[in-house]
Amino acid sequence: MPPAPEHTHHIKIRSTQLEMNPNPAASARQGEDNVEGKLRAAEEQLQQLEQQREELERQKREVESLNVRKREFIGAQAELTDKMSATVTRIDREVIDMKQEIEELEQCRACLASHLGKLEKINPDSWNRDSLATNIERAMTVAEHADDEFSQAADYFSRTRSANIFNGAKARRILSGDFGRQFRNGLAFNLPVIILGGIALIAYLVK
Template sequence: MPPATEHTHHIRIRNTQLEMDPDRTGTPRDDVDGQLLVAQTQLEQLQAQREELERLKQETEQLNHRKRGLISSQVEMTERLSSSTTLIEREIFEMRQEIEDLEQCRTCFAGHLSKIEKLNPEGWSREQLPDQLDRALAIVEHAEDEYSQAAEHFSRTRSASIFSGVRRAKGPKSEFTQQLTRGLAFNLPIISLGSIALLVYILK
């Protein structure tokens, strides 16, 4: 039996197959660097967002603080202005009322003044004296009464100083004084003649 023939097969391995692919060997490190870069970018974005949120928070707190201050000032000024407006309106009303009263008082006093200035006791005759005295004294008494009433009315107002020289009404004594004045005026001629006669009698 013939001996078996040995066959030798040569396996050719290409050098390129034994060398590592540079692209494949670089992929893991590049992936890590890329992920780190992405993570760093995301972190920076988150940091920027956090800072923006913090800024917005502070801005909102400042706006709310200003708004609370505005509301507080609004309430305070509303109360002060409302109270002052009411007091001013009341003061204006009282001033207008006082002005109207003063105008009426001025008209009344002007009328009394005109009547009193027209009185001329020196020009009354003996026959006119009693009636003229009655009329004149009534005019003066009426003026004095209304002057006293006006002074009392304005005594609690800013116009009180106008009537600082007022004389109060005399009451019951006024009538007595009036009668005494009338009696003296009526009897004055007789008293004068009697005094002259007495003086002549003494000198004789």
């Protein structure tokens, strides 16, 4: 048998594969570029972190300032609440007292106005001699009653804020007791004599 033919395979190797470092300067420059890129990226990251830190510190200061203002408000709120609550309570009491006093003043006014009307209707000049004693007694009764009411009102309101309404008038009676009654009776009986005596005296002086 003839021998088998031999097959030869030629392996082609690129020159670039055989040259491990064809340009050292370019490789070094490429490495420097990589380092610089990493440094720039790190610096940018540090700058971002610094900005974040500053932002967090700013927010922290803002929160602390707000907390300070909040505490100030809470203190002012408590103080104002206590002060205004006490004042409102006093005003409520004052209003109640004033309303009660106004009602009492209205009643007092009605009473005094009634007595005033009665006093103003009395006209001593219209009294005749026959009914003089009766008219005087009746008039003095009206006056005494009015004076008694006025004195009681002045005494009562002297202890209130309306004391100046009565101009410092003291509780007193114009005529009261046995002396007043005797004086009125004596005046009633002696008034005609006094009047006649006065007329006679005037006539004597005119002559």
